[in-house]
Amino acid sequence: MPERQRADARRNYARILAVAEQEVAAHGANASLEQIARVAGVGSATVRRHFPTRRALxxxxxxxxxxxxxxxxxxxxxxxxxxxxxxxxxxxxxxxxxxxxxxxxxxxxxxxxxxxxxxxxxxxxxxxxxxxxxxxxxxxxxxxxxxxxxxxxxxxxxxxxxxxxxxxxxxxxxxxxxxxxxxxxxx
CATH class of the missing domain: 1.10.357.10 (Tetracycline Repressor, domain 2)
Structure with a gap:
């Protein structure tokens, strides 16, 4: 995550990553990106902006x-x-x-x-x-x-x-x- 991102973007990144860790632990590599976005309280576009591919996530x-x-x-x-x-x-x-x-x-x-x-x-x-x-x-x-x-x-x-x-x-x-x-x- 680039340090020059806005504070809200850095918070979103951290929140998405924390939720993704839980979802991947529970559901493996096929964890739902939509579920990750929902639990993190962001839109799926925000997830894709930070992680353009499932592999990146x-x-x-x-x-x-x-x-x-x-x-x-x-x-x-x-x-x-x-x-x-x-x-x-x-x-x-x-x-x-x-x-x-x-x-x-x-x-x-x-x-x-x-x-x-x-x-x-x-x-x-x-x-x-x-x-x-x-x-x-x-x-x-x-x-x-x-x-x-x-x-x-x-x-x-x-x-x-x-x-x-x-x-x-x-x-x-x-x-x-x-x-x-x-x-x-x-x-």
């Missing part, structure tokens, strides 16, 4: 969670075991995606995103995870062909595939463990 709602995950990647970058650090960060990402409805949707690829509004959350996650992946590759624990985008896509896919499961966290963790271990039996 979801990114704003997810901003703090993304910051936390980026900070966590920085903390883990200094640990001794590159593979363990990468897997711990991906596990944290998965836990956030499962518990914070809407975050997985923010991190999905959007072919229709305007060039001016590419997926900033995904870009930040990729930047934060890159040192962890490089270290795991250097340690020989991960193939050099793997990208952070691949890993984020895998986690997002698992979170989206399990969000309606009776126990989404357990189902997501099981699938993530399976993806990491592979399909072959352990020897």
């Amino acid at each position: 979801l990114e704003a709602v997810s901003h703090q969670r993304v910051d936390t995950l980026c900070e966590r990647a920085g903390e883990l970058a200094g640990t001794d075991d590159g593979r363990a650090a990468l897997l711990e960060w991906l596990g944290d990402l998965l836990a956030y995606c499962v518990s914070a409805r809407g975050l997985a949707d923010v991190l999905t690829y959007d072919a229709e995103a305007e060039a001016a509004h590419q997926n900033a959350c995904s870009a930040r996650m990729e930047e934060a995870g890159e040192p962890l992946l490089r270290r795991a590759v250097r340690d020989g624990a991960v193939s050099g062909e793997v990208t952070v985008a691949d890993l984020v896509t895998l986690v997002v896919g698992i979170a989206l595939a399990t969000e309606h499961h009776p126990d989404p966290r357990a189902a997501a963790e099981r699938l993530f463990t399976l993806a990491v271990a592979g399909l072959s039996p352990q020897r």
Whole structure:
């Protein structure tokens, strides 16, 4: 939100964002923009002026969670075991995606995103995870062909595939463990 906005516009932005956080937590990425406007006490045009796309609104709602995950990647970058650090960060990402409805949707690829509004959350996650992946590759624990985008896509896919499961966290963790271990039996 630009600082040079009028005071009432800044208040509207803050109120819309607070309501959106509640609505997204309750209804996920498909939370009604009209309901958000109604509860915030503004018109739907005001919501769209501040958040021109649903993705822009979801990114704003997810901003703090993304910051936390980026900070966590920085903390883990200094640990001794590159593979363990990468897997711990991906596990944290998965836990956030499962518990914070809407975050997985923010991190999905959007072919229709305007060039001016590419997926900033995904870009930040990729930047934060890159040192962890490089270290795991250097340690020989991960193939050099793997990208952070691949890993984020895998986690997002698992979170989206399990969000309606009776126990989404357990189902997501099981699938993530399976993806990491592979399909072959352990020897």
